[in-house]
Amino acid sequence: MTGTSFxxxxxxxxxxxxxAAHHAALAGASVAHFVELGMTGGLVLNVGALDGWPSAxxxxxxxLAAGLFSRNEELGVTLVPSAIDRIEGRAVKTLSGPDGTWQARQVIVATGxxxxxxxxxxxxxxAGRGVSQCAWCDGGLYRDAEVVVAGGGDAALSEAIHLGQYARAVTIVTRGEMFRARQHYVSRIADDERFRLRWASEIVEVLGESGVEAVxxxxxxxxxxxVIACSGLFVFVGLAPNVGLLGSHVARDAAGFVVTDASFETALxxxxxxxxxxxxxxxxLTHAVAEATSAAEIAAERCRE
Ligand SMILES: Cc1cc2nc3c(=O)[nH]c(=O)nc-3n(C[C@H](O)[C@H](O)[C@H](O)COP(=O)(O)OP(=O)(O)OC[C@H]3O[C@@H](n4cnc5c(N)ncnc54)[C@H](O)[C@@H]3O)c2cc1C
Structure with a gap:
């Protein structure tokens, strides 16, 4: 399939x-969807119950990812189970990765x-011996145990609440003096004495020999x-964008995220x-879906011009 043009x-x-692949195909474009290792879902792959997603x-x-993926197959989206390392070219872009090169007129980067x-x-x-980043994967290992969660945003609190189903106590260590999270997470934690809070604090060492014993x-x-004794530490202290494929000539903000205009188009x-x-x-997720729909429709419109 390498060398094909879309x-x-x-x-x-x-x-x-x-x-984005879904809406580009609905708009009549030929679409290649590059999925690293052929594995869909990204950050929510292991989240067992999505919050704020409008479903029945x-x-x-x-x-959710599997349903979208099979619908895309029906719409004729070409799945390419490859990462992309580089995008070059102007009117027609050449995309290259470890498995080959491909051409496309418009490119939508959704590398998360x-x-x-x-x-x-x-x-x-x-890491992997008590330090985890997936409560839905590892939470069941901590029945009646004491665990610590690092972070104060939506991901930290939602995962802490999930851990609360198993653990005897969940201590949340956050650098801020308040949470930056959905109010219903904050209320749930405030109302439950199993959650202990350490405001304006940070973890400076993880202690233990063959597994986590304390932080x-x-x-x-x-x-x-x-020193807080615990057998698990769950870390949700922010995100680092996957931007390597764009090279250094695309504008980024101070934290490295890609800058776009209001139509989600980059400087390229x-x-x-x-x-x-x-x-x-x-x-x-609802923001991701809105951005994807808009960018796909604009890109498809350009292909019709
Ligand atoms: C623990 C946790 C729980 C969450 N729970 C919720 C929730 O309940 N509700 C909600 O609304 N939001 C939730 N979120 C937020 C939500 O996960 C994100 O907003 C959303 O998943 C972002 O989707 P995305 O497709 O932009 O990026 P990602 O999910 O990061 O997907 C990007 C994909 O691109 C791939 N990729 C990276 N580089 C390349 C490359 N060079 N070539 C090819 N592929 C590449 C990655 O492997 C990944 O599969 C949660 C986040 C976390 C961390």
Whole structure:
């Protein structure tokens, strides 16, 4: 399939990319969808029950992605199970990756982001041995245990609430003096004594030999340190965008997210960026879907010109 030419290339198999491929195909364009390792779902792949998603009943990320994927197949979207490393060219873009090269007239970058890790002693050594970034995958291992969650946004609180179904106590360590999260998460945590809060604090060390035994927490104002015993540490301290394929000539914000105009087009004409990779992204699946729909329709319109 390498060398094939398409109207629109969509890069990234998360919900933004799946939705963009869907709407580009509905608009009549020939679409290649580049999905790294052929695995769809992105950041919500392991989330068992999505919050704020307008569906008739509860749905998990894997099921949502699988449903979108099979609908895209029916619409004739060409799945290419490859990452893309580089985009070059002007009127026609050449996309290259480890598995080949392809051409497209318009490109939609939906490469999302990765969860940041903690850069403190012990965190890397104990990754997978008590340090986790998936409560839905690992929560069941912590029945009646004490766990710590690092972070204060939507992801941290939703995963902490999930952990609360298993753990005896969940201590949330956050650098801020308030949460930056949906109010219903905040209320749920405030009303439940299993959740303990450490405001304006940060984890400075993860302690343990063969597994996590405790974390050392520092109060950012007073400087005082405390050791909190726990057998699991769940880290949700923000996102790092997957932007390597765009090179250095596409504008980014201070945190590295891709800058676009109001139509989601980057500084490279015909190259759009949507979803979690984009500066100013709202952070929710419904925002990803809105951006994807808009960018796909604009790109398809350009292909008809
Ligand atoms: C733990 C957690 C729980 C969440 N729960 C909710 C929730 O309940 N409700 C809600 O509204 N939001 C939730 N969110 C937010 C939501 O996950 C994101 O807003 C959304 O998934 C972003 O989708 P995306 O497609 O832009 O990016 P991503 O989901 O990051 O998908 C990007 C995809 O692109 C792939 N990719 C990266 N680089 C390349 C490349 N070079 N070539 C090809 N492919 C590439 C990646 O592997 C990935 O599969 C949650 C987030 C987290 C972290």
């Amino acid at each position: 109207d629109i290339a969509v890069i990234g198999g998360g919900i933004a990319g799946l939705t 009943g509860p749905i998990g990320g894997a099921d 982001a990765q969860l940041r890790t903690l850069d403190v002693p012990g965190a890397e050594r104990l 050392r927490v520092r109060d950012r104002e007073a400087g005082a340190e405390e 004409p015909g190259v759009f960026a949507i979803g979690a990779v984009r500066a100013g992204y709202g952070g929710r």
